[in-house]
Amino acid sequence: MATTYKVRYKNHCTPQEQILDGGRWYLDSDCGRKLTGVNDESPTYAAPGTLTTGVSISGSAISIASSKDFVYVKNTGSTQVVISLTSDATAKYVIALAEGEAFASEISTLANVRVKTLSGTSTIEHFSQT
Amino acid sequence: MPTGNPVTRRVIFGTYVVPSQSIEGEETSVRHTEFQTSPAGTLGGKGIATISEDQWGDGWVSFSHHKGYWEAQGDVWELPGECWDGTLALTTGGVQLTTNGDECLFLYIKNTGTTPSASGASVNVLVALDGSGGSATNYYITVPPQGSVCLRGDGVQLLCNEVYVKSHHSDGTTIEYIIAK
Numbered sequence: 001m002a003t004t005y006k007v008r009y010k011n012h013c014t015p016q017e018q019i020l021d022g023g024r025w026y027l028d029s030d031c032g033r034k035l036t037g038v039n040d041e042s043p044t045y046a047a048p049g050t051l052t053t054g055v056s057i058s059g060s061a062i063s064i065a066s067s068k069d070f071v072y073v074k075n076t077g078s079t080q081v082v083i084s085l086t087s088d089a090t091a092k093y094v095i096a097l098a099e100g101e102a103f104a105s106e107i108s109t110l111a112n113v114r115v116k117t118l119s120g121t122s123t124i125e126h127f128s129q130t
Numbered sequence: 131m132p133t134g135n136p137v138t139r140r141v142i143f144g145t146y147v148v149p150s151q152s153i154e155g156e157e158t159s160v161r162h163t164e165f166q167t168s169p170a171g172t173l174g175g176k177g178i179a180t181i182s183e184d185q186w187g188d189g190w191v192s193f194s195h196h197k198g199y200w201e202a203q204g205d206v207w208e209l210p211g212e213c214w215d216g217t218l219a220l221t222t223g224g225v226q227l228t229t230n231g232d233e234c235l236f237l238y239i240k241n242t243g244t245t246p247s248a249s250g251a252s253v254n255v256l257v258a259l260d261g262s263g264g265s266a267t268n269y270y271i272t273v274p275p276q277g278s279v280c281l282r283g284d285g286v287q288l289l290c291n292e293v294y295v296k297s298h299h300s301d302g303t304t305i306e307y308i309i310a311k
Contacts, residue, residue, distance in 0.1 A: 002154050003151055003152065003153050003154070004151065004152045004164060005149070005150070005151050005152075006149075006150050006151075006152065007149050007150070008148045009146065009147040009148065009277070010145070010146040010147075010278075011143070011144075011145050011238070011277075011278040011279055011280045012143065012144055012145075012146075012280070013141050013142065013143035013144070013236075013238050013280050013308070014141065014142045014143075015139070015140075015141045015191075015310075016139070016140050016141070016142065017136035017138065017139045018136060018137050018138040018139075019134060019135075019136060019137065020176070021137055021138070022138065025140075028136075028139060028191075029136070030185070030188065030190070030191050030194070031191050031193070032194070032309070033242070034233075035238060035239070035240065035278070035306070035308070036240075036278065037153070037240040037273075037276060037277045037278025037279075038276060038277065038278075039274045039275075039276065039277035040244075040245050040252075040274060040275045040276040040277070041245060041252070041274070041275075042243075047167050048149075048151065048167065048168070049149050049166060049167075049168075051149075051168045051169045051173075072145070072147050072173055074173065075173040075175070082284050085259065085268070085270040085271070086260065086268050086270065088134065088191060092260060092288070093284055094259050094260070094283060094284055094286040094287050094288035094292075095259075095281045095282070095284065095288070096282050096283065096284040096285065097175075097177075097282070098177055098232065098282075100175050100176060100177060101143075101175050101176065101177030101282065102144075102147075102173070102174055102176075102177075103143040103145065104145045104147050104173075104280055105272070105273070105279045106254075106271075106272040106274060106277070107270055107271060107274070108256075108269065108270045108271075108272060109270060110268075110270065111268075111270035112226075112230070117251060118228075125199050125206070127147065127149065127169065127173055128280075129149070130228025
């Protein structure tokens with residue numbers, strides 16, 4: 001019997017502002033609403049995804065996903081980690097994840113997702129799907 | 131005396147992932163859906179991005195507060211006119227979301243297009259985070275119809291003017307976005 005695999009995911013955010021120092025937080029007056037997006041239809045994958053937990057991260061970058069269609073990364077440690085999607089010589093680590101934060105997106109199979117810390121060590125969990 | 135101008139701004143953001151598998155039943159038309167064996171549940175995380183209380187312009191969000199008036203916009207109103215209805219139309223040509231060169235501290239992009247498009251296609255949005263000089267090559271983030279991506283910039287290397295977007299299909303699509311310094 002054929003088994004197929006999908007990944008449904010949601011990224012959401014709530015912009016807020018304070019009018020007084022230490023005062024109440026309001027919905028941002030330039031936005032006025034919460035924002036969310038859920039993929040209409042996940043691609044159908046032929047194989048299950050791969051979850052890896054407790055990965056130690058240091059100042060030396062490690063590659064956690066290449067030739068993948070979907071990636072999820074969560075910082076499970078207490079030190080901020082940074083992520084690069086490219087492996088160019090000039091690759092920049094442009095996405096930051098503090099403790100408890102996660103990044104999830106469909107990605108190009110050309111992307112090479114690499115993770116490191118700027119100082120100290122942390123841990124991550126990551127899930128990828130091909 | 132409060133002026134009404136924000137003294138602090140932030141964005142609370144989160145991610146929720148559901149890996150599932152669909153198993154064909156004895157009757158092939160019947161399928162059962164459940165969590166993938168690993169992680170055997172959902173994944174996710176949340177955080178808070180502190181952004182500048184004084185943004186680079188009204189264009190830092192593609193839309194306006196539902197009680198806002200265009201006369202009250204701080205920018206010259208006829209200049210950022212690409213998002214009259216709150217969304218930005220994309221074609222297969224890359225678009226720089228802003229020319230502002232400050233560090234990007236938070237980015238949210240939603241593909242507001244629907245499936246199927248005019249020709250029946252599912253039109254994705256492609257996002258590059260390292261564009262320069264009016265173009266980008268590494269469109270490595272894919273945002274499917276009605277999907278979104280959000281990320282916190284590292285505060286040093288990702289600049290607002292390095293974010294480029296385009297449609298992967300000639301039918302084009304639309305996005306709404308936040309790009310905050």
